Amino acid sequence: MRSDSRLSRMLHALIHMDRLAGAATSEVLADMLSTNAVVVRRTMAGLRDQGLVRSEKGHGGGWALARPLDQISLLDIYQALGEPQLFAIGPSTDNPTCLVEQAVNAELGAALATVRGQLLDHFAKVSLGDLARQFDEKLKQGGHLPPHLQGMQRLDGL
């Protein structure tokens, strides 16, 4: 099973959007993410519904942040995406009659629930602003600009 990259992609996209002067079209974001504009709209729709980003049609339209990066946590994004399945492993039957299987499901389910809680707690504590600052660090330490940032305005932090 190929892994779900929606969370990763939205983090990537939103940080870029913060760096851009105006609204970013789905097409531009799709290029940044090496994907398709429809995939961008589809994925971004959840964030819009949760008030994290805004979209505008027509000339000069596109996507823009609805709040500062520091006021958006990784958990906000994860939840806006509909809390996609975290684990690739799971029980074979959800409500087994076999007591052995019930014991297995209980143990495994509890273990997964615990680490899920830990991960989401962490997501709640990390903001997109934190990630953006980590990017700025990388840049200072001799990183080169990616193609889609070269010759761009409002590259704050440089």
Added chain:
Amino acid sequence: MRSDSRLSRMLHALIHMDRLAGAATSEVLADMLSTNAVVVRRTMAGLRDQGLVRSEKGHGGGWALARPLDQISLLDIYQALGEPQLFAIGPSTDNPTCLVEQAVNAELGAALATVRGQLLDHFAKVSLGDLARQFDEKLKQGGHLPPHLQGMQRLDGL
């Protein structure tokens, strides 16, 4: 993405095997797990290669534990299965040139690596014997026997 149930199924199967008098054929195990005998052989192959179970051909053949349940941890099984992918989420690109994406991958990767470590630590501490005892508890507390255990010998713990 449908989740990978191999770990769950192997835990289930091995506890049953401990309860059975002789060797269990792939067919019998497949019935217990509501699956196919070939799936059982395919999944069990890794456990055999790691010396957790033994298989015998011919009359009276089948699968048997190679060690006591208390000497098999959940981590042993997970590793014998080839350490299947734990998470359903992940990066969209493995080695991105974009520094923003690198920062996102670093943060997300570190968070996932941390909880993975916590989960595997837990798996190392839980043995199949522990799970079997939890099953025995359920049984004492008014549980009924699953169809494939009714009328069976060597139901230790009853």
Added chain:
DNA sequence: TATCATGTAACTTATGAAGATTCATGAAAG
């Protein structure tokens, strides 16, 4: 009114576990 951009439906592709079929191999029973 022409252009640009989102919104959305519908379809195809890619991936990997799971399921199923088939035959070879080897062990035990008769």
Added chain:
DNA sequence: CTTTCATGAATCTTCATAAGTTACATGATA
């Protein structure tokens, strides 16, 4: 020695879902 039973393994199909694609409607701006 032959039959039966079981694993071993190759090969194919099925299934679920994110991702990718195509097409068109809707609305905003120049």
